Amino acid sequence: MTDNPLADLKTSLRGELVTRDDQEAFSSARFRGWNRDLNTRSNPLGFVIASGVRDIATTVTYCRSNDIPITVRGKGCHSPYGMANDAVVIDLSKMTAVRVDPEKKLVAIQAGADGGDVDHETALYNLICLTGSVSHTGFAGVALGGGMGHLSRWLGAVVDSIVSYEMVTATGDVVRVDEAQDPELFWGMRGNGASFGIVTEFVLKLRDMPNDGIIRSAPILWGEDKAREVMTPWLGRITRPERKETETLQFAFLHAPDGQPLCGVIPLIVGEAEPAAKATCDELAAYGGGALVRQDTQLPYTALQAALDDCFPYDRNYWDKGVFIDWDLSDANAANSIVDIAVKHWSEKPDFATKLSTFLLFMEVNGAVGRPDPASTSFAARTGRLWCTALTGWPDEDDSQRAASRKWCNDFVEKLRPFHVTTYLNNAMPESDAEMLGVFPEDTMRRLRALKEKHDPGNLFKTGAWQYQANM
Numbered sequence: 001m002t003d004n005p006l007a008d009l010k011t012s013l014r015g016e017l018v019t020r021d022d023q024e025a026f027s028s029a030r031f032r033g034w035n036r037d038l039n040t041r042s043n044p045l046g047f048v049i050a051s052g053v054r055d056i057a058t059t060v061t062y063c064r065s066n067d068i069p070i071t072v073r074g075k076g077c078h079s080p081y082g083m084a085n086d087a088v089v090i091d092l093s094k095m096t097a098v099r100v101d102p103e104k105k106l107v108a109i110q111a112g113a114d115g116g117d118v119d120h121e122t123a124l125y126n127l128i129c130l131t132g133s134v135s136h137t138g139f140a141g142v143a144l145g146g147g148m149g150h151l152s153r154w155l156g157a158v159v160d161s162i163v164s165y166e167m168v169t170a171t172g173d174v175v176r177v178d179e180a181q182d183p184e185l186f187w188g189m190r191g192n193g194a195s196f197g198i199v200t201e202f203v204l205k206l207r208d209m210p211n212d213g214i215i216r217s218a219p220i221l222w223g224e225d226k227a228r229e230v231m232t233p234w235l236g237r238i239t240r241p242e243r244k245e246t247e248t249l250q251f252a253f254l255h256a257p258d259g260q261p262l263c264g265v266i267p268l269i270v271g272e273a274e275p276a277a278k279a280t281c282d283e284l285a286a287y288g289g290g291a292l293v294r295q296d297t298q299l300p301y302t303a304l305q306a307a308l309d310d311c312f313p314y315d316r317n318y319w320d321k322g323v324f325i326d327w328d329l330s331d332a333n334a335a336n337s338i339v340d341i342a343v344k345h346w347s348e349k350p351d352f353a354t355k356l357s358t359f360l361l362f363m364e365v366n367g368a369v370g371r372p373d374p375a376s377t378s379f380a381a382r383t384g385r386l387w388c389t390a391l392t393g394w395p396d397e398d399d400s401q402r403a404a405s406r407k408w409c410n411d412f413v414e415k416l417r418p419f420h421v422t423t424y425l426n427n428a429m430p431e432s433d434a435e436m437l438g439v440f441p442e443d444t445m446r447r448l449r450a451l452k453e454k455h456d457p458g459n460l461f462k463t464g465a466w467q468y469q470a471n472m
């Protein structure tokens, strides 16, 4: 006899079962996740490191029979909600295969893969599948919530390219979900994909990458004292009506490796002749009386995708909060006000913050993201012009540092309230039903609730739209 409620599961698995009985292995599984602070707040029952689909189906059936809740996480493991107290964590980090069909321009991605795994394989054929903008972020987590990337202006949201999902249902069955077989579930999966089952594989359409996968990118940087003089013309530049969707210009407040506070424009120009792309960067670099440093160059798209990775190391304390905004372009005060908020908020960042990981990010997410009918997917964040995020890290296990970091990020979003359009499940960090309504409109929520009731009536999966409740 044993008190371990997972004891009988072990013999049915080909993968590994890690339980609290083995504290060393348990701790290393628990702290494999990206955000140390949130890992400390979540104490699961155990981890199943799945070898394949069968381990997932076996674990789901076992947990359902024994009334044990389930969470899921992939190799990326960036979200706090991949774990929950007293739940079994199904860990897909061994399931990272990516198979490209260059003839059909399709890619099949095992659900444990991260963005880097995907980019690595698709680049072999000069094809592209949109992934997150940090290559160690899990593909699944990004895709299940909607999926924004550096090139979303051109490629839309990740969900817009999804053809089908393979998933394990709450009954332990393995099914394929696509538009033809179950349009309502397919709708719900594309925006709140984590709630209804465990996805084991995604199939997506690929696009051709022009110029052999070489783009013009990398930051153009100024000292933070130039922020107003740079951000103001940048905001004017990105609202020009004639712009191509293959041009994306991000703006950020950040630090140099030596800790110097900076601001920068990060151009991402795809498929343009090099003289024209460089001319755009020359125009940007002239802002604020001239850039301090120009790093913009021609580089492989895959190198750009990995460029930010070291700013976000694993097993550190982080908080981030984001919102989508837009403003009346005929109102000159609106743009000035956004600049004022940004400059002032940056000046108020916590002085203990981990400099390398502290950012205010203003990412362009319009263009192709806004084109589909908003009702065509449950992903609802289609009308924003900019995705604005505050992200910071703190060095010590210290509640006051945590509170101040969280406040700095949350306040940023609050200050932008006059310009809010919507929020995005994947970085809204919603902490209440009211905040969740900023992610999914009431009508969308109603359909999602009906899907949850149909596909997971026992609320076995503590993931997706209601994930903030997992550790309440």
Ligand SMILES: Cc1cc2nc3c(=O)[nH]c(=O)nc-3n(C[C@H](O)[C@H](O)[C@H](O)COP(=O)(O)OP(=O)(O)OC[C@H]3O[C@@H](n4cnc5c(N)ncnc54)[C@H](O)[C@@H]3O)c2cc1C
Pocket: 034, 071, 072, 073, 074, 075, 076, 077, 078, 079, 080, 081, 082, 083, 092, 111, 112, 131, 132, 133, 134, 136, 137, 138, 139, 140, 141, 142, 143, 144, 145, 146, 147, 148, 149, 150, 193, 194, 195, 197, 198, 199, 200, 312, 426, 427, 463, 464, 467
């Ligand atoms: C440094 C950083 C950069 C980011 N950049 C971007 C970006 O550019 N674009 C963007 O859109 N978002 C971005 N995000 C937000 C990101 O989309 C979310 O944090 C996402 O949840 C991370 O996914 P993951 O797979 O790494 O995390 P995980 O913790 O593994 O999973 C995230 C969520 O999905 C669930 N889940 C995971 N796999 C499955 C599955 N197979 N089936 C069902 N449910 C599953 C988990 O239970 C959890 O709720 C970024 C986040 C960070 C920390």
